[in-house]
Amino acid sequence: xxxxxxxxxxxxxxxxxxxxxxxxxxxxxxxxxxxxxxxxxxxxxxxxxxxxxxxxxxxxxxxxxxxxxxxxxxxxxxxxxxxxxxxxxxxxxxxx
Numbered sequence: 001x002x003x004x005x006x007x008x009x010x011x012x013x014x015x016x017x018x019x020x021x022x023x024x025x026x027x028x029x030x031x032x033x034x035x036x037x038x039x040x041x042x043x044x045x046x047x048x049x050x051x052x053x054x055x056x057x058x059x060x061x062x063x064x065x066x067x068x069x070x071x072x073x074x075x076x077x078x079x080x081x082x083x084x085x086x087x088x089x090x091x092x093x094x095x096x
Contacts, residue, residue, distance in 0.1 A: 043083065050078045 001009075015031060018024035053064045054075075061072035068075070077083070 043081075047078055047081060050075060054079065 012031070015024065015027050018027055050064065050068075053059060053067065054061070061075045065072040065075045
């Protein structure tokens with residue numbers, strides 16, 4: 001885990017250690033309220049980073065997947081903005 005990621009998790013852990021339960025509940029509530037928007041921003045930033053990796057000369061879904069430690073299909077899903085299960089993906093239109 002990178003140092004930056006560890007700092008984020010350490011900060012989240014610190015919220016649960018706030019001594020005063022009122023302050024702890026308020027702080028946790030603030031984070032939970034803001035989390036959906038932050039989660040969307042994180043997904044978009046990851047999507048942009050993966051697209052940047054794919055734009056390098058000679059890059060492929062497989063090479064980027066190997067670099068990130070994920071499958072090529074996950075790389076493809078990230079670039080297309082898919083998340084969740086396959087059932088949530090748009091259906092391919094039948095060939096006419």
